[in-house]
Amino acid sequence: MxxxxxxxxxxFREAVRNRILYILxxxxxxxxxxxxxxxxxxxxxxxxxxxxxxxxxxxxFGLLIAVFVGIGLxxxxxxxxTIYTIVSKPIDRWQFILGKYxxxxxxxxxxxxxxxxxxxxxxxWQTYTSEAALDRAYAALPAGESLSWLSYLGxxxxxxxxxxxxxxKTFFFMPGAVTADLPPVVLMTALELAIITAFAVLYSSxxxxxxxxxxxxxxxxxxxxxxxxxxxxxxxxxxxxxSTMDVVKYxxxxxxxxxxxxxxxxxxxxxxxxxxxxPVQYDRWMAxxxxxxxxxxxxxxVLAVLVFRRRNFK
Amino acid sequence: xxxxxxxxxxxxLTILLLGSMVYWLxxxxxxxIQYARPLRDQLSLPxxxxxxxxxLGYDNLVASVLWLRVIQVFGAKLHHIRENPRxxxxxxxxxxxxxxxxxRFIEAYKFGNFxxxxxGDDQEAALRLLDRGIVKNYRRTYIIxxxxxxxxLMSLKDYDRARFYxxxxxxxxxxPEYVGRMLYYIEAEKGNYEIxxxxxxxxxxxxxxxxxxxxxxxxxxxxxxxxxxWHTSLIEQAMDRYFAIHQDYPARVEQxxxxxxxxxxxxxxxxxxxxxxxxxxxxxxxxKVTVEQxxxxxxxxxxxxxxxxxxxxxxxxxxxEMYLLRHPLPPPQQGKPEIVEPRNGRVYxxxxxxxxRRRIEEFHxxxxxxxxxxxxxxxxQPAAAEKLATADAVGYPWLYxxxxxxxxxxxxxxx
Numbered sequence: 001m002x003x004x005x006x007x008x009x010x011x012f013r014e015a016v017r018n019r020i021l022y023i024l025x026x027x028x029x030x031x032x033x034x035x036x037x038x039x040x041x042x043x044x045x046x047x048x049x050x051x052x053x054x055x056x057x058x059x060x061f062g063l064l065i066a067v068f069v070g071i072g073l074x075x076x077x078x079x080x081x082t083i084y085t086i087v088s089k090p091i092d093r094w095q096f097i098l099g100k101y102x103x104x105x106x107x108x109x110x111x112x113x114x115x116x117x118x119x120x121x122x123x124x125w126q127t128y129t130s131e132a133a134l135d136r137a138y139a140a141l142p143a144g145e146s147l148s149w150l151s152y153l154g155x156x157x158x159x160x161x162x163x164x165x166x167x168x169k170t171f172f173f174m175p176g177a178v179t180a181d182l183p184p185v186v187l188m189t190a191l192e193l194a195i196i197t198a199f200a201v202l203y204s205s206x207x208x209x210x211x212x213x214x215x216x217x218x219x220x221x222x223x224x225x226x227x228x229x230x231x232x233x234x235x236x237x238x239x240x241x242x243s244t245m246d247v248v249k250y251x252x253x254x255x256x257x258x259x260x261x262x263x264x265x266x267x268x269x270x271x272x273x274x275x276x277x278x279p280v281q282y283d284r285w286m287a288x289x290x291x292x293x294x295x296x297x298x299x300x301x302v303l304a305v306l307v308f309r310r311r312n313f314k
Numbered sequence: 315x316x317x318x319x320x321x322x323x324x325x326x327l328t329i330l331l332l333g334s335m336v337y338w339l340x341x342x343x344x345x346x347i348q349y350a351r352p353l354r355d356q357l358s359l360p361x362x363x364x365x366x367x368x369x370l371g372y373d374n375l376v377a378s379v380l381w382l383r384v385i386q387v388f389g390a391k392l393h394h395i396r397e398n399p400r401x402x403x404x405x406x407x408x409x410x411x412x413x414x415x416x417x418r419f420i421e422a423y424k425f426g427n428f429x430x431x432x433x434g435d436d437q438e439a440a441l442r443l444l445d446r447g448i449v450k451n452y453r454r455t456y457i458i459x460x461x462x463x464x465x466x467l468m469s470l471k472d473y474d475r476a477r478f479y480x481x482x483x484x485x486x487x488x489x490p491e492y493v494g495r496m497l498y499y500i501e502a503e504k505g506n507y508e509i510x511x512x513x514x515x516x517x518x519x520x521x522x523x524x525x526x527x528x529x530x531x532x533x534x535x536x537x538x539x540x541x542x543x544w545h546t547s548l549i550e551q552a553m554d555r556y557f558a559i560h561q562d563y564p565a566r567v568e569q570x571x572x573x574x575x576x577x578x579x580x581x582x583x584x585x586x587x588x589x590x591x592x593x594x595x596x597x598x599x600x601x602k603v604t605v606e607q608x609x610x611x612x613x614x615x616x617x618x619x620x621x622x623x624x625x626x627x628x629x630x631x632x633x634x635e636m637y638l639l640r641h642p643l644p645p646p647q648q649g650k651p652e653i654v655e656p657r658n659g660r661v662y663x664x665x666x667x668x669x670x671r672r673r674i675e676e677f678h679x680x681x682x683x684x685x686x687x688x689x690x691x692x693x694x695q696p697a698a699a700e701k702l703a704t705a706d707a708v709g710y711p712w713l714y715x716x717x718x719x720x721x722x723x724x725x726x727x728x729x
Binding site: 038041042043044045048049052053055056059060132135139220221224225228263264267 | 367370371372373374375377378379381382385386416419420421422424425660661728729
């Protein structure tokens with residue numbers, strides 16, 4: 001495992017030098033921090049809108065990082081011929097693939113962690129600097145006295161400290177009232193991206209970056225619409241499998257739905273329920289998601305190792 | 315050479331001809347463009363089921379973005395909605411898409427009901443949206459069926475449907491008690507005065523026993539109102555009969571009696587009822603009689619028959635009820651609830667909520683469950699030394715979810 005870890009750390013170091021990563025991260029953080037401005041655009045359901053925008057941003061930017069950083073992982077090694085120096089060392093190819101995968105996953109998770117922290121911070125910041133909080137600050141003053149600029153700075157400073165503390169607590173699964181149901185949603189997003197990253201590594205092991213990007217995005221789309229593909233087969237079946245084309249379409253769609261990942265597991269029972277009031281318990285679904293993500297990404301990685309083992313570097 | 319020139323000329327002519335045609339078509343189209351963009355152009359969306367597939371799982375995100383969009387469009391354009399009824403279909407689809415993407419977006423159902431029903435004057439469209447919400451949030455929240463109650467009751471005057479929605483709302487765990495009282499109102503509106511009266515008498519006694527100050531006032535006023543409504547309807551019916559005979563209305567009530575137009579009716583001795591109600595409250599509070607027994611005894615004041623003026627009580631009854639109508643009876647004990655400024659109300663409510671939440675947590679620690687009702691909390695019981703507020707500062711009862719132990723105020727939901 002030491003070799004896998006060494007490659008993973010190197011992959012992580014290489015990824016954090018990628019400018020695309022920083023552009024995406026900065027864009028995501030700006031979006032998350034300014035999600036508070038959305039409050040002004042809606043007259044009710046502010047919290048729900050802000051949370052769904054924030055969670056959506058974390059998922060989308062996580063996906064973009066997985067695609068844009070992951071697709072060139074193996075290809076770049078081949079293109080720059082650095083693979084020769086690696087394979088000439090006592091490192092198996094499976095160790096190389098696993099190292100690349102965990103390196104990329106580490107990169108994505110660090111980014112998700114940063115985005116989640118900023119998101120939680122933004123949510124708490126809005127609470128601690130709300131009109132109600134300001135009212136309380138005024139109420140604490142002696143009668144007739146107004147809030148000086150120094151006191152106001154102190155109020156803001158306290159808000160920063162409290163928001164940061166709450167964000168860190170939430171990150172470690174000790175959420176307060178504002179972020180009560182959000183950590184499981186972020187966790188499920190991370191699990192979903194583990195599968196997508198495995199696919200990015202698989203595609204990168206045998207194709208070009210452009211093709212890998214297209215295939216990874218396609219896999220994501222199919223994964224997210226997996227259950228609709230099954231519903232489509234029901235429609236075909238209900239209309240009758242009369243022609244050969246219908247039979248082909250039916251079995252083809254059934255095959256895709258059974259083989260492609262079902263990414264709905266990771267969002268349908270978390271985000272909805274986290275944002276609904278009253279929220280619903282979903283522990284069982286989380287356990288299911290963890291097992292599914294481990295099994296599926298493990299399977300794809302084994303496939304990637306198989307493909308990569310047969311690859312000729314000449 | 316000549317052929318090349320001819321070919322060039324033909325090409326130029328063709329370009330000019332096609333160009334002129336395109337220009338004419340473009341100009342025709344441009345002349346049709348209105349300064350304001352039609353709403354349906356801005357709100358055109360696929361069918362809800364298709365939109366759900368296209369959202370690729372970012373359902374909440376897309377629903378929120380569409381929600382922001384509809385608010386902006388409403389502010390800018392939708393005030394013309396009644397002048398453009400064709401736009402309603404697009405708006406209905408928009409809300410269908412938002413709620414299909416996020417079926418638990420309660421605000422979307424409420425706002426959709428407002429736009430389609432109140433602004434668009436299409437109550438059936440509003441009910442279609444609310445019905446979808448009720449199905450998707452069955453027994454989750456009372457809010458959507460409660461919205462439907464108002465549409466059916468106030469706009470459509472469809473009391474049977476209203477009763478159906480109240481019953482649905484009452485099945486939700488977060489349903490506050492006042493929602494059930496809509497049934498009494500519905501019964502009265504339907505002309506089932508005796509049922510409505512029985513319910514309000516029961517409310518009056520029960521709330522007296524539980525020392526709910528606000529509800530004591532409400533129930534007592536409603537007893538008076540129901541009696542007044544009941545007698546007014548009797549007089550109106552008699553007046554209609556009089557009009558059918560004389561093509562004119564009577565100058566005095568006695569004229570109705572003289573022609574025996576009241577027929578055989580049921581009526582209430584209002585004064586006696588009020589006196590007995592005061593007595594019944596005390597007896598029930600002392601535990602000497604049950605609420606059931608008290609209600610049954612009080613309903614005996616409903617006269618079982620006879621013409622309204624044949625009874626010696628009749629003229630006095632009418633006067634009593636008119637008095638009750640003009641002078642609602644004050645609550646017998648603590649006086650009216652305190653009237654508070656909104657800003658102070660918020661502070662008081664927050665403080666009350668803090669105390670109750672602490673009690674709920676203590677209860678949870680002791681019993682390893684949340685109280686099934688707030689009345690289970692020690693401070694909510696009539697005999698408690700340290701009393702907790704039973705309503706927020708504005709007088710609305712608390713909203714409480716026994717599954718999660720969450721409590722919040724209707725008027726200050728952000729607290």
